[in-house]
Amino acid sequence: MENTVLYASLLPVLSLVMLYFFLTREPKNLPPSPPSLPIVGHLHHLKLPLHRILHRLSTKYGPIMTLRFGVRRFMVVSSLPLAEECFTKNDIVLANRPKLFIGKHLGYEYTTLVTAPYGDRWRNLRKIATIEVLSSHRLNVLSHVRRDEIRRLMLRLARGGFVSHHQVELKTLLSELTFNIMMRMIAGKRYYGEGVNVDEAKAREAREVIKQIVGNGGISYAGDFLPILKLVDYNGVKKRVVELKEKIDAFIQGLIDEHRKKKGDPELADSMISHLLHLQESQPEDYSDFMIKGLVLVLLAAGTDTSSLTLEWIMANLLNNPEKLKKAQEEIDSVIGHDRLVEESDVSNLPYLQCIIFETLRLNPTAPLLVPHTSSADCTIGGYFVPRDTIVTVNAWAIHRDPELWEDPLSFKPERFEGSGGEKQRKLILPFGLGRRACPGAPLAQRVIGWTLGLLIQCFDWKRVSEEEIDMREGSGTTMPKVVPLELMCKVRPSMEKLVPRD
Secondary structure, three states: OHHHHHHHHHHHHHHHHHHHHHHOOOOOOOOOOOOOEOOOEOHHHOOOOHHHHHHHHHHHHOOEEEEEEOOEEEEEEOOHHHHHHHOOOOOOOOOEOOOOHHHHHHOOOOOOOOOOOOOHHHHHHHHHHHHHHOOHHHHHHOHHHHHHHHHHHHHHHHOOOOOOOEEEEHHHHHHHHHHHHHHHHHHOOOOOOOOOOOOHHHHHHHHHHHHHHHHHHHOOOHHHOOHHHHHOOHHHHHHHHHHHHHHHHHHHHHHHHHHHHOOOOOOOOOOHHHHHHHHHHHOOOOOOHHHHHHHHHHHHHHHOHHHHHHHHHHHHHHHHOHHHHHHHHHHHHHHOOOOOOOOHHHHHHOHHHHHHHHHHHHHOOOOOEOOOEEOOOOEEEOOEEEOOOOEEEEEHHHHOOOOOOOOOOOOOOHHHHOHHHHHHHHOOOOOOOOHHHOOOOHHHHHHHHHHHHHHHHHHEEEEEOOOOOOOOOEOOOOOOOEOOOOEEEEEEOHHHOOOOOOO
């Protein structure tokens, strides 16, 4: 009798042990893997900044390695040839996204351009994004928005800077610039700075929602990896995500409703929402409010922080390498002169300026880990077996610093992208991803970054706040911010005083 009771009490424990070994049983010929812990696998390696931790592991276990985060199998790719293999030979197999808690709630039930599974719906979203929202024609129609917002930035920087250098905090200014550009392009409204064309209380509330939209990638949910934790709301993450979802949905639906109510308003006529609502009239199934909300969410989340952080990293690199800044200034003076300001169309005629951008995208990519993919079937990468439902992520940061690809990889050398050899070098960086799910917003980002940088260099002389080099440490988050926000000394160049806007 006692033995029967003992066996009965041990049965649940034995069942859990057997289930654990069943779930963690690994197929043959997987990529190398570090030693793991029972149940949690390699979760103890999830420390920030994650791209550096994964790079450190890859130097020991190879350019493709297997990690197990709880019940989820990950493979991390840290070499360019293997990344290219992922998105050429295996592009369709790896065209899906992992289904995570955040994607379910903040990705409109996995229906947005970023979270949707590969298939007809995703292809339609991609077509809408590239043809109706981010095409060259649409971007040209909205160039006046970028012009006006960049001009406003120049005005703010010039205040107090016509006589002597004054201190400016670039992080906030650049963040507000990209927020306003995106919001005006999407909804015809600006939410930061002077001339805000909405009620201040509503603007403040909208700014908070926008910040949360941009920062949602920093939320992680342990239940994605250890399903037993779904039984409890650890740290209140589930509640916070649901509340954020409701705020975001109400905010974006409010923008759509306002556009519908103010149909024909000239201030809103060129906005992306107006354009999509016009298409909705003839194609209601393809352009539902649900689809428009998901697209707006993706544009806000992907199109703001990435551009502002890239500009901040560029300026930090230039002030730590003042000879590069001088060379860029001389190029602009030679090509553009002192009688007019740089235009968006001029950037293609400023090759060294472009080299500076490419070198910063290489050295300080704002997306150091590309958005993860999930295998929809068994495949092979680098000769290793990749089972179905494996999450595959590419460490772009590691590839961009690979000494086999780059000479002196840790140094800031825009010259590596000059000339005919530079064309080949540009193909070695992955700032916008690879394959069919590469970022369709690259043309917009390039326009905002190139035009803004051109004017920052043309119009102002810049100095560091002190003799010390600027702190280049990386902060945490899905995007890669600087730990210390960038502060610089700024003064209008004498040769540009007649062109720089004044109050």
